[in-house]
Amino acid sequence: MSDLFWPGDEHAGDLATEASWLAAMARVEQAWLDALARAGIAPATVELAGLVSPDELPAVARAAEGTGNPVPALVALWRGRARGPGAAWVHRGLTSQDVIDTSLVLLLRDAVKRVLAQLRGQVGSLVALADAHRGTVIAGRTLTQHAVPTTFGLKAAGWLTGILDAADALGRLALPAQFGGAAGTLSAAVELARLRGAADPAGTVSGVVADATSTLGLRPVPAWHTTRGTFTAIGDALVACTDAWGRIATDVATLSRPEIGELAEPAADGRGGSSTMPHKRNPVLSVLIRRAALTAPALASTLHLAAALAGDERPDGAWHTEWPTLRDLARRAAVAAHHTSELLRGLRVEDLRMGATAAAAWRDLTAERRAMAAFAGGEPADDPYLGLADGALATVLARANAYLEATR
Structure with a gap:
């Protein structure tokens, strides 16, 4: 895919596209039908993959206007095109x-896997940066002004902590299937099992749910039609990523200003140029990462708003708002992950410029030290005034190396 309104969208590939959603819905229906057949409820199964082409999705979308979602139109096509006694059993009980x-959970699982892979690479890049610059003195800045000395290694360790926290949030996600029937009771499926002669209809259907859920590699839970914590948790975890990436991009954009010049983005042909000013080298990667960081929280808030208004046993409109919101959030996170990885792999650290800036501002940077000496009645020491910087950096590096080892 490409999107003029979201440059770089192609880096998300087929994540959460209409075609991939079609395939995911077919997988869910297939898993359920196969489970029905194995339980002896359906007389047979049929193969659904490929019965509906992505080229037909515009027609499916038009039909979805009449039902509020695309599933009825797809079910009609699958039943009409499948051959064999199992064709009429497609979607029965669901x-x-x-x-x-469930299909959206499958799509989001793919997005989470891709982002986690990018995060792992970013951890590796930041470990290398932090370790290489643990002694590189840089002016610490608070509220845009010089504060006290710190090291670029510790700054990179701060970025690293955000990435590790985001990876932890994504890694904690437990992705469930959703099999509940009309109102969460699976009553139709139980009735079908009874009519087909099951000795224990409820137990048989519980086995069908477990079977289909296992086939899809998801977590078995009771139906959650109007309990939307699954999607708010995924949204929040993705926003934790864009928050961490945005913080890095903000620092890089600021420190790459010509009057500061302490960092520079990796160079690439055609990147950072201007349509009229040939001297420009804009920090485009940082700009695009910040774009994602600025828009992702609003998408997550939409998920929370939808969750708060998911009433009765089926949401009336709140549920529908989640689909494009989750698509945009997943794709934008994947694109921002790609851009951040590229930024960190090629980030240029101007350590000499950092040192020169710190040296020129040294009296201001050590004003706090003189104030402490005056208060305590002693003389200021003559060292870099870095406090616990190296110990803090070592703690973060230990955590990062443990993460890399655990995810090897």
């Missing part, structure tokens, strides 16, 4: 929300 929610 409801549209089961298929949509």
Whole structure:
């Protein structure tokens, strides 16, 4: 895909596209039908993959206007095109929300895996930066002004902490399936099991749910039609990533200003130029990362708003707002992950400029030290005034190396 409104969208590939959603919905329906057949409820199964082409999705979308979602139109096509006694059993016992929610979980699982892989690479890049510059003195800045000395290694360790926290948030996600039927009771499936002669209809359907869920590699839980914590948790974890990336991009954009010149983005042909000013070298990667960081929280807030208004046993509109919101959040996070990885791999650290700036501002940077000496009645020491910087950096590096080892 490409998107003029979101430069770099192609880096998300096929994540959460209409075609991938079609494939995911087919996987959910297939897992359920196969489980029904294995339990002896459906007489047979049929193969659904490929029965509906991505080229047909515009027609499916038009039909979805009449039902509020694409599943009824897809089910009609699958039943009409499949051959064999199992064709009529497609979707039996399910409801549209089961298929949509579970398929969205599958799409988001793919996005989470891709982002986690990028985060791991970013941890490696930041470990190298922090370790290489643990002694590189830089002016610490607070509220835009010079504060006290610090090291670029510790600054990179701060970035690293944000990345590790984000990776932890993504790694904690437990992604569930959704199989509940019309109102979360799976009553239709239980009735079908009874009519088909099951000795224990409820137990049989519980086995079908476990079977289909296992096939999809998801977590078995009771139906969660109007308990939307699954999607708010995923959204929040992705926003934790864009927060961490945005913080890095903000620092890089600031420190790459010509009057500061302490960092520079990796150079690439055609990147950072201006349509009229040939001297420009804009920090485009940082700009695009900040774009994602600025828009992601609003997407997550939409998920929380939808969760708060998901009433009865099926949300009336709140549920529908999640689909494009989750798509945009997943794709934008994947694109920002790509840009951040590229930024960190090629980030240029101007350590001489850092040192020169710190030296020129040294009296201001050590004003706090003189104030402490005056208060305590002693003389200021003559060292870099870095306090616990190296110890803090070592703690972060130990955590990062443990993470890299655990995710090897």
